[in-house]
Amino acid sequence: MSTTNWNGRWFHLRKVLERGGPLAHPDFQASNETLDFLLENCKVLVVGAGGLGCELLKNLALMGFRQIHVIDMDTIDVSNLNRQFLFRHSDVGKPKAKVAANFINERIPLANVTPYYAKIQDYDQDFYAGFHVVVCGLDSIIARRWINGMLISLLTYEDGELDPSSVIPLVDGGTEGFKGNVRVILPGMNACIECTLDLFPPQINFPLCTIAHTPRLPEHCIEYARLLQWPKENPFGEEIPIDGDDPNHISWIYEKALQRANEYGILGVTYRLAQGVVKHIIPAVASTNAVVAAACALEVFKLASSCAPKLDNYMVFNDTDGIYTYTYAAERNESCVACSQIPKDLVFDENVRLSEVMEHLSTTYQMKSPGVTTTDQQGRNRTLYLPNVSSIEERTRPNLKKTLKELGLKDGAQLIVADVTSPNSIEFHLKLHASMDT
Amino acid sequence: MIKLFSLKQQKKDEIPGRAGNQKKASAAQLRITKDINELNLPKTCQMEFPDQDDLLNFKLIISPDEGFYRGGKFSFSFKVGPGYPHEPPKVKCETQVYHPNIDLEGNVCLNILREDWKPVLTINSIIYGLQYLFLEPNPEDPLNKEAAEVLQTNRRLFETNVQKSMRGGYIGSVYFERCLK
Numbered sequence: 001m002s003t004t005n006w007n008g009r010w011f012h013l014r015k016v017l018e019r020g021g022p023l024a025h026p027d028f029q030a031s032n033e034t035l036d037f038l039l040e041n042c043k044v045l046v047v048g049a050g051g052l053g054c055e056l057l058k059n060l061a062l063m064g065f066r067q068i069h070v071i072d073m074d075t076i077d078v079s080n081l082n083r084q085f086l087f088r089h090s091d092v093g094k095p096k097a098k099v100a101a102n103f104i105n106e107r108i109p110l111a112n113v114t115p116y117y118a119k120i121q122d123y124d125q126d127f128y129a130g131f132h133v134v135v136c137g138l139d140s141i142i143a144r145r146w147i148n149g150m151l152i153s154l155l156t157y158e159d160g161e162l163d164p165s166s167v168i169p170l171v172d173g174g175t176e177g178f179k180g181n182v183r184v185i186l187p188g189m190n191a192c193i194e195c196t197l198d199l200f201p202p203q204i205n206f207p208l209c210t211i212a213h214t215p216r217l218p219e220h221c222i223e224y225a226r227l228l229q230w231p232k233e234n235p236f237g238e239e240i241p242i243d244g245d246d247p248n249h250i251s252w253i254y255e256k257a258l259q260r261a262n263e264y265g266i267l268g269v270t271y272r273l274a275q276g277v278v279k280h281i282i283p284a285v286a287s288t289n290a291v292v293a294a295a296c297a298l299e300v301f302k303l304a305s306s307c308a309p310k311l312d313n314y315m316v317f318n319d320t321d322g323i324y325t326y327t328y329a330a331e332r333n334e335s336c337v338a339c340s341q342i343p344k345d346l347v348f349d350e351n352v353r354l355s356e357v358m359e360h361l362s363t364t365y366q367m368k369s370p371g372v373t374t375t376d377q378q379g380r381n382r383t384l385y386l387p388n389v390s391s392i393e394e395r396t397r398p399n400l401k402k403t404l405k406e407l408g409l410k411d412g413a414q415l416i417v418a419d420v421t422s423p424n425s426i427e428f429h430l431k432l433h434a435s436m437d438t
Numbered sequence: 439m440i441k442l443f444s445l446k447q448q449k450k451d452e453i454p455g456r457a458g459n460q461k462k463a464s465a466a467q468l469r470i471t472k473d474i475n476e477l478n479l480p481k482t483c484q485m486e487f488p489d490q491d492d493l494l495n496f497k498l499i500i501s502p503d504e505g506f507y508r509g510g511k512f513s514f515s516f517k518v519g520p521g522y523p524h525e526p527p528k529v530k531c532e533t534q535v536y537h538p539n540i541d542l543e544g545n546v547c548l549n550i551l552r553e554d555w556k557p558v559l560t561i562n563s564i565i566y567g568l569q570y571l572f573l574e575p576n577p578e579d580p581l582n583k584e585a586a587e588v589l590q591t592n593r594r595l596f597e598t599n600v601q602k603s604m605r606g607g608y609i610g611s612v613y614f615e616r617c618l619k
Contacts, residue, residue: 371475379461418475
């Protein structure tokens with residue numbers, strides 16, 4: 001213990017955690033228990049072990065967090081090595097999460113990082129509910145939306161009031177070249193990813209007609225090869241999609257794009273650009289990652305210790321030209337698909353017919369022509385009744401006469417109801433009880 | 439400030455039983471359910487869902503009742519991805535058509551399908567956009583350059599070509615399958 005918890009290892013943390021001060025949060029109570037909590041109990045999930053993930057793992061582990069878990073589905077590529085400093089050349093091809101966890105565990109005394117070489121979607125509510133804080137260093141909007149939806153699904157309500165102990169804070173970092181952002185999301189309490197979906201820059205899509213007939217940029221030529229020539233010529237076999245990591249595929253795109261560029265006298269088509277356009281690569285800058293990850297780690301520390309007011313709630317960072325940051329409180333979207341609604345309970349006898357449920361929706365909720373779907377155990381959609389599209393209506397009409405039991409609906413099932421009277425689909429939790437009569 | 443967890447709180451290993459760990463619908467699924475339930479189709483349009491449980495893959499049949507393409511029947515496939523509505527659905531024309539903004543592989547040049555897509559738009563917006571393409575083919579943004587040139591220089595010839603293609607026949611060296619109702 002003396003070699004790993006050497007005297008003074010936590011000296012600076014103690015200064016912050018074991019005494020008050022003018023910068024401390026007004027409600028903060030200095031105590032020596034906080035440090036113990038950070039060291040022994042606080043479970044942090046780091047999502048992504050790439051550019052931000054490496055920085056985050058290093059920051060959190062050196063700060064004293066020990067119960068760190070990291071999940072990443074990727075393996076190490078040679079192009080990662082300039083900034084993802086937990087990886088070495090000999091690690092190329094190995095899972096990022098595992099290599100990163102090993103490196104931290106060997107380098108930092110008492111660090112206990114647990115890796116998961118998996119997709120975030122491979123784990124369920126039981127897994128995510130086990131963490132105190134989740135911090136994301138992702139490069140995908142879909143993945144952010146998924147984590148956001150997962151944490152919102154863990155919220156519990158009592159009499160319409162959010163139970164604060166079900167809130168798992170999400171610290172989300174993102175970078176794009178010299179720009180970055182950090183946000184602190186308290187699901188159900190402030191703006192979530194879905195509330196501010198419009199803030200994400202749209203993917204740059206060139207008009208198809210420009211690509212086809214009036215190319216002006218090298219990117220137009222690459223998109224021509226990718227979108228129009230590939231599906232026509234299927235160079236690697238029918239229905240084989242482009243694999244951005246397959247050098248043969250990229251070479252094919254590059255050569256076709258180069259031919260087209262020559263026809264139109266366009267300069268600048270290179271193999272690297274072809275790969276960049278196909279894989280939507282945005283150059284990553286190590287210093288931007290370091291700044292954004294540091295801000296994220298600090299927020300995790302503040303959330304875990306309550307020692308200082310947290311970021312409220314969206315910080316933008318830009319070091320393209322000098323350094324600029326600005327923090328503002330992003331507002332919740334009143335009709336956010338993900339977090340605006342408190343799932344409502346629908347209590348029914350299992351022998352009640354679907355038509356009676358529809359009637360209940362029309363009378364109690366004053367709906368006009370509700371469409372009802374449910375989600376099966378695998379997360380797939382199942383349409384129970386949709387009145388608006390005649391082909392679906394005909395096929396789902398027989399369901400109206402079936403009982404909830406006959407439809408295979410179980411207690412706790414999620415029902416999704418869409419109707420013109422509400423800006424979003426509404427979620428209901430089905431509470432079924434067995435019939436008393438025989 | 440709400441203290442999010444008490445320091446005494448142990449590792450959250452034991453979670454009170456969740457009802458069978460019910461999987462939840464994704465935000466894309468919630469949104470598409472809303473879009474589909476609120477479709478307001480013009481009478482020239484019809485939707486086909488091969489699988490009523492799969493609201494992410496479907497077909498749209500447009501049968502224009504005026505303009506150059508009156509009497510024809512054109513099928514479009516829609517594929518809605520997990521990024522919806524941040525990303526637009528992928529739409530392809532499955533009927534070979536002689537049209538300035540649709541090429542022979544079924545690619546469609548409609549601004550809201552690519553560069554002008556916004557999450558506030560819906561499946562209905564795309565349907566109206568596609569219907570508009572048949573009423574007002576736009577020769578300024580061509581995907582089928584030959585058709586666009588004919589439309590710009592000789593409207594009568596364009597009309598004849600459209601008729602010929604819909605009855606089934608050759609325009610230049612390209613054969614078009616019959617697509618009259």
